[in-house]
Amino acid sequence: MKPVLAALLVAVLTAPAAYAKADYHGLPPAGAAAKGASLVAVCAACHGSNGISVSAAYPNLAGQQYNYILKQLENFRSGARKNAIMSTMAMTIPPAKAHANLKDIAAFFSRLTPMWVHPASPAGAAPAAQQIELGRAIYDRGVAGKDIPSCAACHGLGGEGNGPMAIPVLAGQHAAYVVTQLEQFASGARHNSPGHVMHTIARAMNAAQEAAVAAYVRQLDPATTLGIGPKDLRAYAKALAASGAVDRKAAGKPTSAASGAAGAGAAAH
Numbered sequence: 047m048k049p050v051l052a053a054l055l056v057a058v059l060t061a062p063a064a065y066a067k068a069d070y071h072g073l074p075p076a077g078a079a080a081k082g083a084s085l086v087a088v089c090a091a092c093h094g095s096n097g098i099s100v101s102a103a104y105p106n107l108a109g110q111q112y113n114y115i116l117k118q119l120e121n122f123r124s125g126a127r128k129n130a131i132m133s134t135m136a137m138t139i140p141p142a143k144a145h146a147n148l149k150d151i152a153a154f155f156s157r158l159t160p161m162w163v164h165p166a167s168p169a170g171a172a173p174a175a176q177q178i179e180l181g182r183a184i185y186d187r188g189v190a191g192k193d194i195p196s197c198a199a200c201h202g203l204g205g206e207g208n209g210p211m212a213i214p215v216l217a218g219q220h221a222a223y224v225v226t227q228l229e230q231f232a233s234g235a236r237h238n239s240p241g242h243v244m245h246t247i248a249r250a251m252n253a254a255q256e257a258a259v260a261a262y263v264r265q266l267d268p269a270t271t272l273g274i275g276p277k278d279l280r281a282y283a284k285a286l287a288a289s290g291a292v293d294r295k296a297a298g299k300p301t302s303a304a305s306g307a308a309g310a311g312a313a314a315h
């Protein structure tokens with residue numbers, strides 16, 4: 047293993063293990079997600095009712111790792127991560143049972159049909175094949191001699207993230223959002239990654255490398271890369287419904303998550 051990656055892995059692994067302890071090692075309970083569904087009306091304006099955001103400036107949240115969402119909401123509330131919009135939004139979550147509410151909200155978004163299943167964002171021209179290839183090379187193997195490690199080592203070959211380590215899903219995330227976050231990590235405007243790993247990594251990247259890797263992860267799909275996760279939106283939505291997953295009845299709407307998710311996917315095609 048390259049020394050830079052080994053050092054970064056140690057930094058992440060020795061970060062406070064609170065999230066590993068709290069992980070559900072799989073999907074959080076449907077009951078928590080159902081409670082969360084009643085708390086996210088205000089979030090939908092930007093992040094979409096299906097967790098697919100309305101603009102590339104706002105991150106997709108559908109299928110994001112539970113622990114990662116929870117950590118970000120806590121970080122926005124404590125000021126460890128700052129953003130003009132989100133610092134305010136995170137404080138609107140009712141404070142009485144704040145922590146339980148944060149967990150329910152994280153459960154809700156993490157159980158939605160994941161962002162990579164949704165079709166590519168409508169806006170903007172498709173990236174050139176060459177750019178995707180450069181992105182793939184950086185993502186899978188890093189850049190030798192430039193202190194840029196393989197992103198896959200932490201974020202997963204398919205961009206699926208890592209639950210216990212609170213490492214986010216990147217597959218299907220908006221490219222513009224990914225670039226913004228890399229720039230903010232590099233400048234230090236965002237400084238909440240454990241051991242400042244993302245600061246170290248992003249500082250080593252140039253704009254072309256950031257754009258290429260963002261274009262690559264936007265179209266990354268763990269189902270085809272790794273053979274895991276849903277291959278087909280309708281089949282996945284059906285399986286989710288059968289497993290008693292997020293149910294819109296709990297939010298007062300008598301439509302099942304299955305038809306809701308499939309409908310949203312179909313409409314976006």
Ligand code: HEC
Nearest residue numbers: 088089091092103104105115118119128129131132135151
């Ligand atoms: C007015 C638009 C808006 C609303 C409403 C909003 N958000 Fe956000 N959200 C954003 C933006 C912009 C960011 C990116 C912030 C940044 O760049 O650091 C973000 C980021 C996040 C993130 C971090 C995601 C990641 O990949 O790191 C989470 C989690 C989140 N929002 C949850 C929520 C929740 C829960 C609500 C409702 C209580 C909510 N948001 C309401 C705009 C919004």
Ligand code: HEC
Nearest residue numbers: 054055058195196197200213214224227238239240243259
């Ligand atoms: C050593 C492990 C590690 C490696 C290697 C790594 N990351 Fe990360 N990355 C993390 C962690 C941990 C976070 C979550 C930080 C936090 O808690 O806010 C993160 C967060 C991110 C985010 C923010 C996502 C969001 O939703 O806001 C982006 C973008 C990102 N990484 C891109 C990359 C890219 C591109 C590479 C490869 C060049 C890479 N990462 C390599 C550990 C890693």
